[in-house]
Amino acid sequence: MSSPLARAALALYPPSWRARYGVEVLALLDDSGGGPAAVASLAWHALPAWFYPPRHLHDRPARMRASLATALMSWSMLAGLGLVFAQLTQLQGLAPAAIPQIPWAYAVFDVALAASALIAGLGGLPLWLLMLRRAWREQRTRDTVYLLLPVIAPVTYLAGLIVTARLAGGASGVSQGWFGVMTLAGFAAAATAAAGPGLALRRLQPRGPALRLAATAAGASAVVMAVAAVAIVIAVTSLDLWARQFAGYHDGTLSGIYLALVVATATVTMVSATRGTRAALAQP
Amino acid sequence: MDGVTDRLDRWADPPLLVLASLADEPKHGYAITQDVAETMGVRLSAGTLYAVIARLEARGLIEPLESDDRRRPYRITMAGAEALAQQSERMSKVASVARERLSTRLGWAGA
Numbered sequence: 001m002s003s004p005l006a007r008a009a010l011a012l013y014p015p016s017w018r019a020r021y022g023v024e025v026l027a028l029l030d031d032s033g034g035g036p037a038a039v040a041s042l043a044w045h046a047l048p049a050w051f052y053p054p055r056h057l058h059d060r061p062a063r064m065r066a067s068l069a070t071a072l073m074s075w076s077m078l079a080g081l082g083l084v085f086a087q088l089t090q091l092q093g094l095a096p097a098a099i100p101q102i103p104w105a106y107a108v109f110d111v112a113l114a115a116s117a118l119i120a121g122l123g124g125l126p127l128w129l130l131m132l133r134r135a136w137r138e139q140r141t142r143d144t145v146y147l148l149l150p151v152i153a154p155v156t157y158l159a160g161l162i163v164t165a166r167l168a169g170g171a172s173g174v175s176q177g178w179f180g181v182m183t184l185a186g187f188a189a190a191a192t193a194a195a196g197p198g199l200a201l202r203r204l205q206p207r208g209p210a211l212r213l214a215a216t217a218a219g220a221s222a223v224v225m226a227v228a229a230v231a232i233v234i235a236v237t238s239l240d241l242w243a244r245q246f247a248g249y250h251d252g253t254l255s256g257i258y259l260a261l262v263v264a265t266a267t268v269t270m271v272s273a274t275r276g277t278r279a280a281l282a283q284p
Numbered sequence: 285m286d287g288v289t290d291r292l293d294r295w296a297d298p299p300l301l302v303l304a305s306l307a308d309e310p311k312h313g314y315a316i317t318q319d320v321a322e323t324m325g326v327r328l329s330a331g332t333l334y335a336v337i338a339r340l341e342a343r344g345l346i347e348p349l350e351s352d353d354r355r356r357p358y359r360i361t362m363a364g365a366e367a368l369a370q371q372s373e374r375m376s377k378v379a380s381v382a383r384e385r386l387s388t389r390l391g392w393a394g395a
Contacts, residue, residue, distance in 0.1 A: 017338070020338075021334050021337070021338065023354050024312070024313055024334070024354065024355065024356050025313070025330050025334050026354070027312075027313070027314070027353075027354035027355050028313040028314050028317070028330045028333070028334075028355075029330050031313075031314040031355075032314060032317060032330070034330060037329070038329050038330050038331075041329035041330065041331035041332065042329070042330050042331040043331070044331060045331035045332065045334070045335045046331075048335065049335070049338070054338040054339065054341065054342040055342045056341060056342045057338070057342075
């Protein structure tokens with residue numbers, strides 16, 4: 001029976017590697033009475049197994065689907081954070097002329113967010129249409145609903161937003177409390193919209209050129225979105241450091257938490273999209 | 285084995301050792317490590333061995349055989365045999381040149 005240490009060392013390897021060689025490695029350690037040195041060597045070799053995964057173990061379509069689903073979710077959260085940024089800064093007219101990087105950052109953010117959404121939308125459209133057609137033809141109601149969530153969730157949210165603004169809004173807009181509720185509802189809508197295609201990808205398991213195009217577009221979209229994230233960081237930091245009179249209601253701690261969330265979601269988006277793009281562009 | 289010789293011993297290329305071990309017959313992991321240790325004097329750890337097996341399998345130089353046991357045997361492929369033959373030829377030339385020059389310089393006749 002293999003030692004817990006040997007099993008722990010094996011747990012450091014990628015799942016596909018473990019599934020293929022795990023039993024054999026444990027058998028070898030049992031046969032050779034593998035001591036701490038053998039287990040340490042096994043643990044050490046886990047690192048290259050992650051960086052250079054053997055090609056014959058690489059299920060490229062599965063990698064692309066998983067990366068697409070994760071990148072879509074983190075991209076949506078990042079876009080949501082970006083819209084909160086736009087609402088609380090440039091749409092409030094916080095653009096001090098003495099600090100030119102702030103209006104510049106606003107402009108870069110606007111262009112980058114629009115370009116990123118356009119690239120992701122155009123690149124993902126063929127895959128979405130293919131999956132929708134298949135779900136419709138095979139009468140897979142649940143998958144059809146999942147695929148329509150990117151349309152249903154935002155439309156529902158916007159309708160709710162208009163109704164709330166009319167009912168709860170005063171002369172100077174809605175209160176801070178209602179703004180918070182609407183913001184949280186917006187994130188929930190974005191998560192729902194992103195989760196739908198992610199679940200459909202897992203259930204329908206598409207392959208082929210449309211999947212490769214979507215994965216490649218996700219990579220390009222993530223790079224552009226990273227530019228938007230950098231613009232957010234520059235604008236928020238500049239406002240906090242040099243234009244506090246313009247951003248009087250901004251709290252340093254809240255800004256810090258906000259920026260940490262932006263960096264975290266941008267990192268997850270970049271890593272996932274890069275892994276998917278690598279799988280899409282790799283030689284078969 | 286002194287320090288310098290020990291360092292030279294690390295030149296032994298693990299993929300080559302595994303291919304050489306499989307050259308006569310299929311073997312599973314433990315049999316490979318035993319064979320390499322006994323015939324070539326190199327101890328391969330489980331981590332090193334399976335990193336090499338994964339790489340050789342990905343390149344089509346060895347292939348796994350069916351097994352009901354936890355110990356799956358591997359055999360060398362035609363491509364692996366050709367690669368091993370080419371590398372052996374190269375190493376043989378290096379050994380030949382080394383022996384010749386050592387005998388000239390030190391009067392060493394070799395083993």
